[in-house]
Amino acid sequence: xxxxxxxxxxxxxxxxxxxxxxxxxxxxxxxxxxxxxxxxxxxxxxxxxxxxxxxxxxxxxxxxxxxxxxxxxxxxxxxxxxxxxxxxxxxxxxxxxxxxxxxxxxxxxxxxxxxxxxxxxxxxxxxxxxxxxxxxxxxxxxxxxxxxxxxxxxxxxxxxxxxxxxxxxxxxxxxxxxxxxxxxxxxxxxxxxxxxxxxxxxxxxxxxxxxxxxxxxxxxxxxxxxxxxxxxxxxxxxxxxxxxxxxxxxxxxxxxxxxxxxxxxxxxxxxxxxxxxxxxxxxxxxxxxxxxxxxxxxxxxxxxxxxxxxxxxxxxxxxxxxxxxxxxxxxxxxxxxxxxxxxxxxx
Amino acid sequence: xxxxxxxxxxxxxxxxxxxxxxxxxxxxxxxxxxxxxxxxxxxxxxxxxxxxxxxxxxxxxxxxxxxxxxxxxxxxxxxxxxxxxxxxxxxxxxxxxxxxxxxxxxxxxxxxxxxxxxxxxxxxxxxxxxxxxxxxxxxxxxxxxxxxxxxxxxxxxxxxxxxxxxxxxxxxxxxxxxxxxxxxxxxxxxxxxxxxxxxxxxxxxxxxxxxxxxxxxxxxxxxxxxxxxxxxxxxxxxxxxxxxxxxxxxxxxxxxxxxxxxxxxxxxxxxxxxxxxxxxxxxxxxxxxxxxxxxxxxxxxxxxxxxxxxxxxxxxxxxxxxxxxxxxxxxxxxxxxxxxxxxxxxx
Ligand SMILES: CC(C)[C@H](C(=O)O)[C@@H](O)C(=O)O
Ligand SMILES: CC(C)[C@H](C(=O)O)[C@@H](O)C(=O)O
Numbered sequence: 001x002x003x004x005x006x007x008x009x010x011x012x013x014x015x016x017x018x019x020x021x022x023x024x025x026x027x028x029x030x031x032x033x034x035x036x037x038x039x040x041x042x043x044x045x046x047x048x049x050x051x052x053x054x055x056x057x058x059x060x061x062x063x064x065x066x067x068x069x070x071x072x073x074x075x076x077x078x079x080x081x082x083x084x085x086x087x088x089x090x091x092x093x094x095x096x097x098x099x100x101x102x103x104x105x106x107x108x109x110x111x112x113x114x115x116x117x118x119x120x121x122x123x124x125x126x127x128x129x130x131x132x133x134x135x136x137x138x139x140x141x142x143x144x145x146x147x148x149x150x151x152x153x154x155x156x157x158x159x160x161x162x163x164x165x166x167x168x169x170x171x172x173x174x175x176x177x178x179x180x181x182x183x184x185x186x187x188x189x190x191x192x193x194x195x196x197x198x199x200x201x202x203x204x205x206x207x208x209x210x211x212x213x214x215x216x217x218x219x220x221x222x223x224x225x226x227x228x229x230x231x232x233x234x235x236x237x238x239x240x241x242x243x244x245x246x247x248x249x250x251x252x253x254x255x256x257x258x259x260x261x262x263x264x265x266x267x268x269x270x271x272x273x274x275x276x277x278x279x280x281x282x283x284x285x286x287x288x289x290x291x292x293x294x295x296x297x298x299x300x301x302x303x304x305x306x307x308x309x310x311x312x313x314x315x316x317x318x319x320x321x322x323x324x325x326x327x328x329x330x331x332x333x334x335x336x337x338x339x340x341x342x343x344x345x346x347x
Numbered sequence: 348x349x350x351x352x353x354x355x356x357x358x359x360x361x362x363x364x365x366x367x368x369x370x371x372x373x374x375x376x377x378x379x380x381x382x383x384x385x386x387x388x389x390x391x392x393x394x395x396x397x398x399x400x401x402x403x404x405x406x407x408x409x410x411x412x413x414x415x416x417x418x419x420x421x422x423x424x425x426x427x428x429x430x431x432x433x434x435x436x437x438x439x440x441x442x443x444x445x446x447x448x449x450x451x452x453x454x455x456x457x458x459x460x461x462x463x464x465x466x467x468x469x470x471x472x473x474x475x476x477x478x479x480x481x482x483x484x485x486x487x488x489x490x491x492x493x494x495x496x497x498x499x500x501x502x503x504x505x506x507x508x509x510x511x512x513x514x515x516x517x518x519x520x521x522x523x524x525x526x527x528x529x530x531x532x533x534x535x536x537x538x539x540x541x542x543x544x545x546x547x548x549x550x551x552x553x554x555x556x557x558x559x560x561x562x563x564x565x566x567x568x569x570x571x572x573x574x575x576x577x578x579x580x581x582x583x584x585x586x587x588x589x590x591x592x593x594x595x596x597x598x599x600x601x602x603x604x605x606x607x608x609x610x611x612x613x614x615x616x617x618x619x620x621x622x623x624x625x626x627x628x629x630x631x632x633x634x635x636x637x638x639x640x641x642x643x644x645x646x647x648x649x650x651x652x653x654x655x656x657x658x659x660x661x662x663x664x665x666x667x668x669x670x671x672x673x674x675x676x677x678x679x680x681x682x683x684x685x686x687x688x689x690x691x692x693x694x
Contacts, residue, residue, distance in 0.1 A: 083534045113571050118460050134481070134502055139537040150505040151541030155481055158497040185585075187430045190486040194498030220593040221601070224460050224571065238532075242589060246567040254568070 001303055003030050004060035006037040006053065006089075009082060010276025011286035011335075012066020018288035018339030019064060019295040022315075025343055026308050028299070033060065037089075038082035038276070039070025048073075048085035054092055062302035063089070063269040064295060069276035082276075090130050095261035095269055096161070097168040098128040098240065099297070102247040105256055107321045111329055112252025114227070121228025122251045127172055128240025129165040130261055132157050133191075135237045155191045157236065162198040164264065169199075169234030170206040176231055178209045183219045183235040183243065195236065216243070223247055248273055255287030255328040256320075258294035260301050268302045270294040284334035287326040289316050292342055315345040348650055350377050351407035353384040353400065353436075356429060357623025358633035358682075359413020365635035365686030366411060366642040369662075372690055373655050375646070380407065384436075385429035385623070386417025395420075395432035401439055404616070409649035410436070411642060412618035418625055429623075437477050442608035442616055443508070444515040445475040445587065446644070449594040452603055454668045458676055459599025461574070468575025469598045474519055475587025476512040477608055479504050480538075482584045502538050504583065509545040511611065516546075516581030517553040523578055525556045530566045530582040530590065542583065563590070570594055595620055602634030602675040603667075605641035607648050615649045617641040631681040634673040636663050639689055662692040 005020065007013040023030060035041075035053040042048045048068065057063050068082040078084065089095070103123040104112060112119035137154030144150045166182070173180040182199045184192035196213055203211045214222070216239045222229060223243065227250050235243060248257050254274050262268040272290030280286060293316055300309035324341035325331020333341065352367065354360040370377060382388075382400040389395045395415065404410050415429035425431065436442070450470040451459060459466035484501030491497045513529070520527040529546045531539035543560055550558045561569070563586045569576060570590065574597050582590060595604050601621050609615040619637030627633060640663055647656035671688035672678020680688065 078540070081534070087535070113462060113465050113573070114460050115462055135535055137499070141537055141541055144505050146505075146507075148505040148507055149541055149545075150503060151536070151538035152484070152501055152503040153536045153538050154499055154501050156497060156499040158491050158493075158495040160493075160495055185588075187428070188434070188482055189498070189500045190488055191498035191500050193425070194488055194496055198496075217588045217592040220567065220589045221596040224593060224596040226460070239589075241532075241564045242567045242586075245564040246571060246593065249568040249571040 001030055001061040002059065003032050004056045004063045005032050005034045006057065006063055007034065007066040008038040008068045008276065009040055009070045010067055010278045010281040012068070012276055014282070014284065014286050014335045015272060015288040015291035016064060016066040018335060019291040021339050022292050022312060022342055023295050025346060026311070028305060028308060037085045038068030039073045041085065042073055042076070042080060042082065048080060048082050049088045054089070057089055057093060062267065062298045064298060065269050065271035066291065067272065067274065067276035069278070071278055087135070089269060090261055091136065093267065093269065094131065094263045096129060096131040097165060097262040097264060098130040099172065099260045099262065100126040100128060100244040100273065102126065102244070102251045102257060104251045105253060105317060105320045108253055108256070108329065112250060114250055118227065119250065119252055122247070124227070124230040124247060125172055125176070125232050126240055126244040126247060127165065127169045127232060127234040128244055129161065129235070129237050132161045133237035155189065157191050157195060159194065159198045162195050163202050166199045166202040166234060169232060170202065170209050173209045173232040179231045180209050180211050181230060181233045182211065182213050183216050183233055183239055184213065185216050187215060199234070219243055220246060223250055244273070255326065256289045256293070258290050258297050260297045262301060266302050268298065270298040284336060285327050286335050287328045288335050288339050289342070292316055292339070311346060315342050315347070318345040348377055348408040349406065350379050351403045351410045352379050352381045353404065353410055354381065354413035355385040355415045355623065356387050356417045357414055357625045357628040359415070359623055361629070361631065361633050361682045362619060362635040362638035363411060363413040365682060366638040368686055369639050369659060369689055370642055372693060373658070375652060375655060384432045385415030386420045388432065389420055389423070389427055389429065395427060395429050396435045401436070404436055404440060409614065409645045410616040411645060412616050413638065414619065414621065414623040416623035416625070434482070436616060437608055438483065440614065440616065441478065441610045443476060443478040444512055444609040444611060445477040446519065446607040446609065447473040447475060447591040447620065449473065449591070449598045449604060451598045452600060452664060452667045455600055455603070455676065459597060461597055465574065466597065466599060469594070471574070471577040471594060472519055472523070472579050473587055473591040473594060474512065474516045474579060474581040475591055476508065476582070476584050479508045480584035502536065504538050504542060506541065506545045509542050510549050513546045513549040513581060516579060517549065517556050520556045520579040526578045527556050527558050528577060528580045529558065529560050530563050530580055530586055531560065532563050534562060546581070566590055567593060570597055591620070602673065603636045603640070605637050605644050607644045609648060613649050615645065617645040631683060632674050633682050634675050635682050635686050636689070639663055639686070658693060662689050662694065665692040
């Protein structure tokens with residue numbers, strides 16, 4: 001299988017290199033090809049997502065992504081900014097299902113701002129829709145009748161988009177506790193009302209999964225109050241963006257958490273949830289665990305190598321339990337040394 | 348001055364009664380008039396916001412609001428549901444500025460899910476725009492070219508709407524630490540890009556206030572990681588809905604926090620941030636502090652009686668510090684007894 005490595009900006013290359021090293025240890029018959037993306041691609045080729053990069057991502061069996069974001073690019077026109085690369089990849093590759101696990105790793109109880117006894121209960125997956133919603137609806141700046149500038153972005157979902165992400169939610173729930181929570185704002189939004197109606201319709205095919213619903217404002221409260229109540233959560237692109245970042249931080253493990261963006265046919269893009277962290281780039285301070293765990297998700301979801309994925313995940317857990325800590329976790333290990341610790345735990 | 352009492356559903360009447368009792372103790376020359384709102388109004392008059400209720404709210408100098416929400420009404424058509432009453436009041440009265448303070452009361456360190464040393468640092472005000480955004484844009488269910496149901500809600504703000512809430516943000520910042528954080532999603536949304544541009548334009552009139560910006564997903568993370576970094580936050584209706592509930596829960600004081608919805612000319616609606624809590628309604632278990640503190644905000648913002656407001660706020664703080672606790676705070680006081688404790692502390 002061919003893996004596209006899009007390491008991107010900031011700490012992206014450093015952490016992706018460690019993920020690559022871990023994969024190399026496992027004799028998986030993978031080949032790798034690299035391409036520029038984000039600010040790095042803009043600087044070299046004038047566009048954050050050059051055609052060659054998109055072509056490689058399409059051709060590959062899976063994409064291992066680092067991070068994009070570069071302060072030098074903040075003043076560019078929107079379509080040239082690094083973030084457009086990841087939005088473009090999601091849309092072009094049809095990666096509609098974003099799986100974002102959030103859990104606390106044993107040994108990291110003190111990394112969370114939550115009380116340890118509450119933080120310890122966090123073990124959830126947010127299934128976020130990734131190619132619709134207010135992210136991709138009609139948008140722009142127009143002039144009102146009074147001559148005022150007006151910004152607008154349309155939130156929208158059709159029933160097919162809702163049903164396909166709902167199915168990913170129900171299927172994911174079946175691999176865990178057979179509980180699915182759908183988050184919306186149906187008391188205010190028509191898009192949410194349709195979302196809720198369609199999720200209920202789809203639930204007829206999953207009688208074994210217990211479905212419930214929560215408004216997004218209440219979900220943001222409950223994630224702080226009692227995060228252990230959550231298992232699998234399905235929600236739209238915007239609410240998923242907010243709640244998944246909040247959940248990761250509740251778990252105190254922003255440098256530890258991977259994500260997958262899937263097209264429903266096994267093709268996927270895998271990336272750490274952390275960003276490019278330009279302030280520490282190139283210093284060997286970044287925690288590579290999220291990138292390494294993203295590689296594990298890739299093995300499981302795109303390459304049908306669940307055993308290898310389990311081995312990597314167990315190795316990361318063992319390294320952490322054994323005390324391996326990068327600076328974000330209060331330790332002094334370099335990025336490379338943390339990679340070594342994981343490799344040493346591979347067994 | 349005439350105060351409209353719209354006690355509403357669930358625990359609304361119980362907590363509002365205690366706020367009224369506290370006001371009665373202060374010899375403020377207030378008169379009161381009551382009207383039905385929410386599910387209670389629907390049941391009695393067929394509409395959650397009957398014309399007489401709206402007329403009273405307009406006529407009054409300020410509105411003291413309890414809560415709306417009634418499980419009996421969940422299956423009604425949208426325009427008849429209790430929530431429409433509060434959305435209608437905001438829109439009809441032009442209450443565009445929602446002030447939502449979040450702080451931890453001394454003595455309640457253990458009520459937060461956050462570590463006490465982090466929870467203790469929370470003392471912020473969220474200034475939420477309340478009459479625009481995706482709440483009030485064009486919305487509905489339409490049929491796509493493929494014959495699919497599609498839900499849509501337009502997010503929108505014009506520059507005048509943004510500028511007027513930005514000014515409330517800057518003015519609020521001046522009464523505190525002269526720091527204003529504007530939260531948006533300008534990397535994805537055109538509405539947010541205009542929001543950011545206009546906030547920056549308005550900042551020219553407030554050179555003494557330090558302005559910064561944050562994306563909403565990052566704000567949701569930072570509110571958990573280090574809530575003490577926030578002082579005054581200005582944001583749109585939807586992001587404000589989510590972040591203010593999250594911030595309240597971080598402060599652990601969902602039963603303690605008031606809010607104000609202002610029209611910019613001194614007219615306002617004051618309500619606890621908690622909901623109608625139908626499960627404990629009528630049992631004397633509700634915490635009246637949020638309603639009492641809402642009355643204090645009313646005195647300050649609509650009635651130019653800051654001294655009386657200070658007295659009420661000090662009395663609530665003293666009662667809490669003295670150990671007065673309703674069940675939500677781990678105690679056994681009834682709603683009435685908590686009201687008594689506050690009155691006893693009025694001094
Ligand atoms: C960079 C940004 C456009 C992106 C998003 O909002 O989806 C990021 O926050 C994420 O969650 O992957
Ligand atoms: C009840 C609901 C419509 C309302 C809102 O979303 O504004 C509530 O959550 C609030 O924050 O006052």
